[in-house]
Amino acid sequence: MTTESSDARPLPTLTRRSGDDLRCSIARTLQVLGDRWTILIVREGFRGHTRFSDFRRVLGIPTDILTSRLSSLVEAGVLERRGYREPGARERFDYHLTAAGDALLPVLGALAEWGNEYRPSGHGPSRLYQHAETGEATSIAFVTAAGAVVPLTDIAIVPGPGENDPGVGPTHPLAAHH
Structure with missing residues (x-):
């Protein structure tokens, strides 16, 4: 899995609490996926559901929340909206996972x-x-570039190029506990 994508879309306009949220990959991801309904919509996309009515039926989600979450997922590039028309009916839309959604x-x-x-x-x-x-x-699992599985106790979290605190060093979160 790559960390940068040429077809990555900018984040939807969301409230940011601090400059760290802009730099932190987890915080940016949670801006898109950070509520229960959103991740469940993605889950249902993997289960083959694509239509608004299917998401509504399976999840029991209120219509206004579903509309909002689908729009956010489309705006973030996780879902793609496609039009369809059943005979005698108005055009409707279904939602399909994109490469970002598949990831x-x-x-x-x-x-x-x-x-x-x-x-x-x-x-x-x-x-x-x-x-x-x-x-x-x-x-x-965490896997090296050579394909070796790395035990969680051997994982180090090290500052990346986007780190804004020069005093932050590597951490070994599980090594100390085991």
């Missing part, structure tokens, strides 16, 4: 893994992430 699959997988582990339902996972051809179970 959220590992995010949803990580959220699902975390929820299965730390917030179990008592019924087992609602969805499993498997290799499409073999059916082998998959998991989310």
Whole structure:
């Protein structure tokens, strides 16, 4: 997965609390995906739902909130709005994941893994992430450029070129706990 994209769209105009929010990748992502309904709409996009009525029916989301969240996802480049017309009806729109939306699959997988582990339902996972051809179970991991899986305890979070605090050094968040 790349960190820069030539077809990346600017963020929708959102309230920013500090200059750090502009620099922090997580804060910028949460500006787009940071509420319950938005991430559930993306989840339903991966489940094959594309129409307003499908999102409304499956999620039970109020119409005004769904309209707002779909518009935000289109504006952020996560969904693409496409027109369609059923015979005898007015033109309507459906919503399809873009490349930026498709790139959220590992995010949803990580959220699902975390929820299965730390917030179990008592019924087992609602969805499993498997290799499409073999059916082998998959998991989310940090992987080096050479393909080696890195244990979480060996991950260091280091300042990137966008860091605005020159005094911030690398952190090893899990190494100290284990």
